Amino acid sequence: MADIRRTLTLRDVSEASGVSEMTVSRVLRNSGDVSPATRAKVLAAAKTLGYVPNKIAGALASQRVNLVGVVVPSLSNMVFPEVLGAISSVLEDTGLQPVFGVTGYTPEKEERVVYEMLSWRPSGLILAGLEHDEAVRAMLASAGIPVVEIMDTDGPVIDSAVGISHTRAGRMMAEAIIAAGYRRIGFLGTRMTNDHRARKRFEGFSAALAEAGIAIEDQESYEGGSALAKGREMTAAILGRSPELDFLYYSNDMIGAGGLLYCLEQGIDIPGRMGLAGFNDVELLDGLPMRLATMDACRAEIGRQAAEIVAAKHPAGFIGGEVVTLTPRLQRGDTIR
Amino acid sequence: MADIRRTLTLRDVSEASGVSEMTVSRVLRNSGDVSPATRAKVLAAAKTLGYVPNKIAGALASQRVNLVGVVVPSLSNMVFPEVLGAISSVLEDTGLQPVFGVTGYTPEKEERVVYEMLSWRPSGLILAGLEHDEAVRAMLASAGIPVVEIMDTDGPVIDSAVGISHTRAGRMMAEAIIAAGYRRIGFLGTRMTNDHRARKRFEGFSAALAEAGIAIEDQESYEGGSALAKGREMTAAILGRSPELDFLYYSNDMIGAGGLLYCLEQGIDIPGRMGLAGFNDVELLDGLPMRLATMDACRAEIGRQAAEIVAAKHPAGFIGGEVVTLTPRLQRGDTIR
DNA sequence: GTGAAAGCGCTAACAT
DNA sequence: ATGTTAGCGCTTTCAC
Numbered sequence: 001m002a003d004i005r006r007t008l009t010l011r012d013v014s015e016a017s018g019v020s021e022m023t024v025s026r027v028l029r030n031s032g033d034v035s036p037a038t039r040a041k042v043l044a045a046a047k048t049l050g051y052v053p054n055k056i057a058g059a060l061a062s063q064r065v066n067l068v069g070v071v072v073p074s075l076s077n078m079v080f081p082e083v084l085g086a087i088s089s090v091l092e093d094t095g096l097q098p099v100f101g102v103t104g105y106t107p108e109k110e111e112r113v114v115y116e117m118l119s120w121r122p123s124g125l126i127l128a129g130l131e132h133d134e135a136v137r138a139m140l141a142s143a144g145i146p147v148v149e150i151m152d153t154d155g156p157v158i159d160s161a162v163g164i165s166h167t168r169a170g171r172m173m174a175e176a177i178i179a180a181g182y183r184r185i186g187f188l189g190t191r192m193t194n195d196h197r198a199r200k201r202f203e204g205f206s207a208a209l210a211e212a213g214i215a216i217e218d219q220e221s222y223e224g225g226s227a228l229a230k231g232r233e234m235t236a237a238i239l240g241r242s243p244e245l246d247f248l249y250y251s252n253d254m255i256g257a258g259g260l261l262y263c264l265e266q267g268i269d270i271p272g273r274m275g276l277a278g279f280n281d282v283e284l285l286d287g288l289p290m291r292l293a294t295m296d297a298c299r300a301e302i303g304r305q306a307a308e309i310v311a312a313k314h315p316a317g318f319i320g321g322e323v324v325t326l327t328p329r330l331q332r333g334d335t336i337r
Numbered sequence: 338m339a340d341i342r343r344t345l346t347l348r349d350v351s352e353a354s355g356v357s358e359m360t361v362s363r364v365l366r367n368s369g370d371v372s373p374a375t376r377a378k379v380l381a382a383a384k385t386l387g388y389v390p391n392k393i394a395g396a397l398a399s400q401r402v403n404l405v406g407v408v409v410p411s412l413s414n415m416v417f418p419e420v421l422g423a424i425s426s427v428l429e430d431t432g433l434q435p436v437f438g439v440t441g442y443t444p445e446k447e448e449r450v451v452y453e454m455l456s457w458r459p460s461g462l463i464l465a466g467l468e469h470d471e472a473v474r475a476m477l478a479s480a481g482i483p484v485v486e487i488m489d490t491d492g493p494v495i496d497s498a499v500g501i502s503h504t505r506a507g508r509m510m511a512e513a514i515i516a517a518g519y520r521r522i523g524f525l526g527t528r529m530t531n532d533h534r535a536r537k538r539f540e541g542f543s544a545a546l547a548e549a550g551i552a553i554e555d556q557e558s559y560e561g562g563s564a565l566a567k568g569r570e571m572t573a574a575i576l577g578r579s580p581e582l583d584f585l586y587y588s589n590d591m592i593g594a595g596g597l598l599y600c601l602e603q604g605i606d607i608p609g610r611m612g613l614a615g616f617n618d619v620e621l622l623d624g625l626p627m628r629l630a631t632m633d634a635c636r637a638e639i640g641r642q643a644a645e646i647v648a649a650k651h652p653a654g655f656i657g658g659e660v661v662t663l664t665p666r667l668q669r670g671d672t673i674r
Numbered sequence: 675g676t677g678a679a680a681g682c683g684c685t686a687a688c689a690t
Numbered sequence: 691a692t693g694t695t696a697g698c699g700c701t702t703t704c705a706c
Contacts, residue, residue: 007458007481009683020693025685026634033691050479055456057683060698065393075418084412088439097453098671100437102425119392121344144344258624265626275587287565287595289602302619357677362701370675394699397682401701507704 008051017045028053050311059121068119068310069129070098073194078254079280079299080128083150086303087126094311095121105194107133112113118143124310130155131196137249148306151297152197153325160321162305169295169328170204173189173249173277178212182247182275185209187219188234188259189251198251201279205249218242222255231258242319246274252284253278256292260335264289271337281331291333298326345388354382365390368449396458405647406454407435408464410442415591416617416636417465420487423640424463431648433460442531444470455480461647467492468533483658485643488532488634490662494643497658499642503534506632506665507541510586513630515549517582517673519584519612522546524590525557525571525596534586538616542586555579559592568595576603583611590615593629597672602627608674618668628670635663 013022013028019038026032027042034042045051059065070087088098099122101113110127114136117125126144129328132140140147140158147159154167159207183247187206192199206216218241220234231254239245250256256278260270268274270290276294278285285292305324347365351358356375362380363369371379382388396402405585407424409417410665425435436459440452447464451473454462461483467490469477477484484496491504514522524543529536543553555578557571568591576582587593593615597607605611606629614630615622622629 011683015665021683022685022694023692026692030687031685035691038691051477052476052480053450054458054683056393056458057698058685060397060700061394061683061700063684063685074414077422078415080417081412085439099415102422104452115389118389121393122390138387139389145390172379226620226623228438228621230624241347261626283563286563286566287569289598348699358699359677360675363676364703368687368701372675375675391699394682395701398699398701400682553699 007054008049009054009098010051012049013042013051014045016049017041019045032314034075034168038211046156063119065121065123066096067120067122068096068098068307069101069114069122069125069127071101071103071110071113071117071121071125073103073128077099077131078282079297082299083128083303086300087307090304090307091311094307096311097211107136107194111136114139124148126150126306126310128152129196130161132158146310147321148309150306152200152304153323154200157321157323160306160309160328162189162302162309164298164302164326164328166200167204169279169297170201170206171208172328173201173214173279173295174205174208176218176330176332176336177247177249177275177277178209178214180271180275182216182336184213184242184245185214185249186218186220186238186245186257187216187241187249187251188231188238189222191221191223192251197253201251227252227254228258228261231255231260232262233258235259248274248276248277250278253280253282253292253294254292255285256294257288260288260290260292271335275337276335277333285333290335291331293333293336294331296329298328301326344391345386346391347388349386350383350388351385357574370649402458403433404458404459404612405433405435405644406438406451406457406459408438408440408443408450408454408462410440410465412439415619418631420465420563420640421634423637424644427641427644428648432486433648434658440621441564444473444531448473451476453554461485463487463643463647465489467494467497467498478529483647485646487639487643488616489537490660491537494658494660497643497646497660499639499661499663501635501639501663501665502541503537504544506542506616506634507543508545508667509539509667510557510616511542511545511549513667513669513673514584514586514614516548516569517608517612517637519673520551521554521582522551522584522586523555523557523575523579523580523582524553524586524588525575525592526559527569528558528560529588534589538550538588556581564589565595565598568592568597569599569616570595570597572596585611585613587613587615590617590619590629590631593631593656594621594625597625597627597629608672612674613672622670627672628668630670630673631668633666633668635665638663 010021010024013024023043027034027039103110126148128151130149150162151163153161153163154165220238222230279295281296282296346362347358350361364376440447463485465488467486486498488500490498490500491502495522533570557575559567606668618631618633
């Protein structure tokens with residue numbers, strides 16, 4: 001005879017323990033009053049059988065799902081795992097469970113991921129960025145759950161948002177650079193088609209420079225590959241073309257670190273002859289020969305507050321959204337004089 | 338009047354389109370024959386309403402869930418995101434959806450995460466490592482779904498496994514080091530209480546050395562913090578204590594990279610006076626001043642094959658498991674002479 | 675090609 | 691403190 005595998009149900013536990021399904025359910029959820037005696041019986045039966053409750057049925061019956069969707073563009077970026085960590089640790093003691101989705105920076109995939117997540121009727125959704133297709137905005141707006149957009153606050157918000165102004169972050173860096181006396185400035189970054197936050201930093205950066213009468217003299221951009229290696233290559237390329245530059249602003253710390261290593265190898269005097277800065281304040285910078293100037297993107301704090309907003313809101317009856325704008329902090333490091 | 342938010346049901350689409358719920362369901366799932374005319378009506382109605390199907394109800398009714406649980410110890414490690422990426426991309430075109438869980442290297446949390454996942458009745462489960470509490474093994478063994486343990490194949494398997502032998506990886510590195518003529522060897526790693534794979538590499542490494550009559554002369558270990566910075570510190574410490582060492586084996590590339598940067602700064606002749614090696618072959622190594630010797634852990638391939646096993650197996654009737662042992666490749670780089 | 679009835683495994687609400 | 695009934699929103703099965 002074939003071993004017909006059926007997964008266990010409440011009914012099995014009920015029969016094994018001689019207690020009604022309803023009471024078994026109560027025991028397993030610690031809900032309502034159950035006498036210690038029956039409680040023990042039920043627990044014993046469930047354990048011996050190896051019963052694992054079916055949350056699908058539970059969720060359908062109770063109309064409650066303890067899931068929070070978290071949608072980010074990438075996991076290889078090093079910055080998102082940190083945000084996810086902060087979200088997880090806050091949700092840990094709320095009974096909510098994060099479920100991650102990755103969009104690969106493409107709007108089409110974002111739409112699919114959001115649709116998929118909403119079809120599981122999560123208690124809330126956290127997603128990176130403010131730029132979404134109309135279809136996504138519509139789904140989210142009518143989902144009837146808290147939606148928190150994270151990382152960025154420069155733009156219209158669907159419900160709630162926690163982040164920094166990347167435009168402002170770019171401006172701040174420009175101001176620090178100008179104040180330090182650098183004047184011939186190069187920019188190195190990703191091709192920014194879908195990295196809106198990098199684009200906003202660039203815009204803020206160049207606007208602030210322009211106000212001081214300074215133009216960005218040269219630029220390099222890359223796509224894919226090892227960011228550290230790309231940082232080296234791009235730096236070699238831009239300095240080959242424009243040796244007069246006295247400052248290089250990188251759109252992230254990894255390429256900045258690559259650039260820093262390159263400059264040090266070339267014997268370029270940092271921060272005297274040339275200054276360097278990145279963005280994100282990644283942990284890696286601690287181990288480099290020299291501390292790269294950067295700006296803290298408040299990643300952990302963003303994750304924490306986003307999770308708190310989702311956890312605090314009640315499934316029904318919430319209305320307004322809050323927008324929390326954190327202030328990025330400049331870390332001068334050793335590469336701005 | 339409060340705006341009572343109810344999420345839309347099939348019934349709403351049915352009423353809006355004047356088609357029975359059943360037919361609406363068929364259209365939305367592309368199942369069965371539906372006339373183009375009604376099909377169009379239904380699609381239009383669903384779209385205008387903004388209907389998102391309720392997968393909870395669907396899963397309960399059909400007894401099918403398109404979810405695959407993926408349980409890893411950490412996301413900040415840089416190695417797991419890569420595995421997850423490979424899993425995602427294979428599952429992408431199978432209709433299955435990965436759901437990630439993180440254990441933080443603790444058995445307690447692993448048990449919670451696995452239990453939680455099983456309670457959603459996923460189609461399969463992929464989890465890192467072979468070391469699990471008895472409770473976890475029991476749950477998985479009786480879950481009636483494909484279970485794939487990844488990364489490691491040194492030990493008893495629950496169902497299927499895809500990975501490398503870390504013991505063997507350690508041995509291979511030891512052999513390469515001996516063959517290159519290094520004799521006074523130091524080891525730097527994590528405190529290995531719960532990192533079983535690092536422990537196995539260490540065991541294979543020291544066993545192979547012992548067979549050649551060589552003992553590990555000194556060791557350093559760390560926990561938490563920036564791995565790159567720790568690599569520097571540990572290297573400074575171990576060389577301070579044991580300046581006679583001529584090879585340093587690091588349990589991962591990040592601390593190895595830190596050690597490499599330190600040695601270069603100290604003007605130590607690499608790989609002549611001293612050799613270095615790490616483990617994982619992370620992308621970052623491409624951008625360093627010198628290519629650290631390492632060993633490829635086959636991360637992408639592991640993710641790919643694990644996903645294929647889960648995707649291929651049929652919900653019912655599967656029995657045996659397969660164990661795929663991949664062979665790690667030594668990358669000599671520039672730090673072994 | 676379309677529809678009606680039954681039920682997936684649980685929990686809310688109401689008995690007792 | 692425990693049990694009973696109804697039903698969550700879908701899909702399966704069977705009828706037309």
